[in-house]
Amino acid sequence: MDNKFNRERWHYPVLDRYTYLDTATTGLIPQYACDAMNTYLQNRTDLAMDIDDYHWQWEYADDVRDGIAEMIGAESGDEIAFGQNSSSLFNIFCNGLVFEKGDNVVIYENAFPAMTYVWLNLREQLGLEVRVAGAVNGETAPESLFSLADEHTKAVTVCHVDSGNGYRHDLKTIGTWCREHHIPFGVDATQACGAMQLDVKDMKIDFLTTSAYKWLQGIQGIGFAYIDKDFMKKLKQSEMGWANVQDRINGGPFDMVISEKASRFENGGLPAIGLYGLHETVKTYMRLGGRDIEDYILDLTDYLYSEVQKLDGFSIFCPHQRAYRSGLVSLKLPAGLGLTEGLIREAGIRAKLQGQDRMRVALHYYNNTRDIDRLMEYLKSCIKK
Template sequence: MSDEFALDPDLCHLNHAAVGPWPRRAVAAVTRFAEENARQGSLDYPVWLAVEQRLRERLAWLIGADQTADIALAKNTSEALSVIAHGLPWTPGDSIVGIAQEFPSNRVVWESLADQGVTWRALDLDGSSDPEADLIALCDDSTRMIAVSWVQYASGLRLDLERLGAWCRANDVLLCVDAIQGLGALPFDLKRFQADFVVADGHKWMLGPEGLALLYVRSGLRERLTLRQFGWHMVEHSGDFDRTDWTPARDARRFECGSPNLLGAHALEASLSLLAEIGMDEVWRRLQARTAHLIALIDARGFELLTPRDAERRAGIVTFRVPGESSSRLYSSLMARRVLCAQRGGGIRFSPHFYTPLETLERAMYILDEILE
C-alpha cells in the first residue's frame, strides 16, 4: 500500500502522532470535490451528503458502534470534549479522574469545570506501575467520570480500556476516551471497552484532514447532555426552514449546530476507506512489526526507550532519549535533515504507520548516527 502515498523520497515521515499525510485517494476525492464545485456549484449537494453519511458509517465501523445515530462530527477533539464536559450536569463536589501527563486538551477542559465545584484528580504516571489500578484508586464516592487518552501522546503508553470500562460500568462511573492516538492504528472494540464517550480528530492515524473529528455518545446519554450550541442543523426537522417550532435532533446530529464540513468529509471518508480495505487487524499487525523493528534499532545503539516495552502497552508511538544528548538539539537537527518527528516527554518521538517502509526507519536512525558523530 506504499503506492497510496506520494511522500517525497528524501523525507522520513515518522510523525503520524502529530499530523499524518493523506493517501492518494483522499487527495483525489478532495480534487474531485473542488472541481465539481468549480464547474457546477452545489448541484451535487445530495451526493456530497451521501459521502458524509458514508463517513459516519465508517467511523461507526472503526470503533465498533452499532449505529450511526451515535456518531456526531465535531471540528476537533477539543470541541468534542467540551461538548461532553459542559453538557453533563455536575454537582459541586463531583470529581473527575484523569492523568497528569495528558495532552492539554484532556486537562484544560476538565480543569475548566472548577467554577462549577468540580475537581479534576490527576494520576502521575511516572510513579505508577499499574495505571488502571491507580486510576481506580483515585476514585471515590464523588467520582462521576474517568477521562483518559487511550494512548498517551508523549510516552505512547496504551491503557487497558477493557479493564477500566468494566470497573466504570460496574460502579456507575462514566468513561470518556480520547482515542486520537489509537484510532486508525489498532482495533477499537466499543463493546469490550464499554466507553460512554469516544472522541478523536481524523488528522493523525486516520490519515485525514484537520478540522473534522469523531464524537461518539452512548445513546442513553445523549439527552443528558445540555446543549450549548444551536443552529439550523441540530434540529430534528433540519430541512424544513419555515417551521417555527423545533426540538433537538434525536440522534447525535443534535451536537452539530451548523453547516457540515463537506470538504473534510470527502477527504476523511476516502482515507478511512483505505483502512477498511486493509482491515484494522492487518493495519495493526504491520504497524506492530514496524514499532518492534524501530525498538530493535534503538536498543542496538544503547539509547533509552521511554515507550513501554510490553507490546500490550504500546500502539504506534516510539519515544526514546539519547543519553548525554539534548533532545531539543537532536530534534532540530533531525528536522533539518527532513526526518519528520516530534520532541515529546523529554525525548524524540517517532511514529511510523502501517505503510512506512522499514528502510525509512533505518535511514532515520542512520541520520541520527551522523548527527551524533
C-alpha cells in the same frame, strides 16, 4: 502482510522525499484522499452548488458515519457526530454532564491538555473537584484511576494513547469498571484511531473523540465523536443551531424538535472537503483490516525497540510491554548530541524532538523496517560526528 502495506506506500508521494516518522504530529494524506477532496472542490468551483446539492451532502455525511461506525465497533452511524476537532467535541461530553456540589471527575497527569483544560475550566466555574492519578514510568495503571473514584465521581477520562511516550491505556478494563460503577467513561483517541484497534461497545466507552489529521490521515478542521446511544440520553444540550433538530431541512424557526441521534450535537453545516478525504481513508482502513494494521504497526515498534538497544547512549524513554505499546515511541538521546529538527529534515528524515534529550518517532502502516534502519543509520552518523 508486509507486501500489503508496502504497496500502500505508493499512495504517498512525500515518501519519495522523506523518511516520514512524524504521524503523531500530522499524518500523511494519501493521493487518493487528496484526489477525492480536490474533485469535490473543483466541482464546487466549476458548477457551484444549489440547495439540492447541499441537502445531498447530509446524505453523504451519513454514509461516512456508517463507515466510521463499522471501523470503531459502534452500533450504527446514528452514534457518530462530526465536529471541528477532538477538543471542541470533548466539550460536548464535559459540558453535557450535570454536576452538583461535591462532585468530582478523575483524570491523570500525562493526559493531553485538551483532556485537562476543560475540566480545570469547570473547576473554576462550578467548583468541580478534579482528581489526578499519577503515573509510574510513564504508565497510569487502571487501579490508580479507580482508587480516586467514589460515589460522587461523574466521569473518568483518558487518552487512548499518550502523546508524550506512546503508552496505550487498557480501555476495556477501565470501561468495564466504569460501566459496573455507573460512571461515564470518556476517551480521546486522536493518537490511536486509524492505527490501534477500537471496539467501543466491547470496551464499554460512553463517549469518544478524535481529530482526523493524524492517524486517520485527513485534514485539519474535521473530527468525530462516538456517543453511546444510551448515554446520549443523559447529556444535556448545551448549544443549539439550525442542524440539531430531527428535520433540519424543512424545520421552521419554532419547530425545535431535537434529533435523537448523535447529529443533535452538530450545530450547522459540516466540513464537506474533509468528509470526502476521511471517507476514503476509512474505506482503506476497512480494506486493510484493523487487526492487521495494529499488528503490523506493533511489529514495527518491536523492531524499533530492538534496534535502539544496539545504539550506544540511546534508549527507549518509558518503555512499555507490547500490550501497552502503540505506533508512538519516545527515544532518549545521549547528552550533547545537538540535534535539531532542521538538521533531521536536511538528512531526509521527519521526526519530532521533545526538548534536547528526546525524539518522538511515530510509525504508521505506510512505514516499514527500512525507515527505521535509515533513522538508526542517521543517529549512528551523529554519534560519530
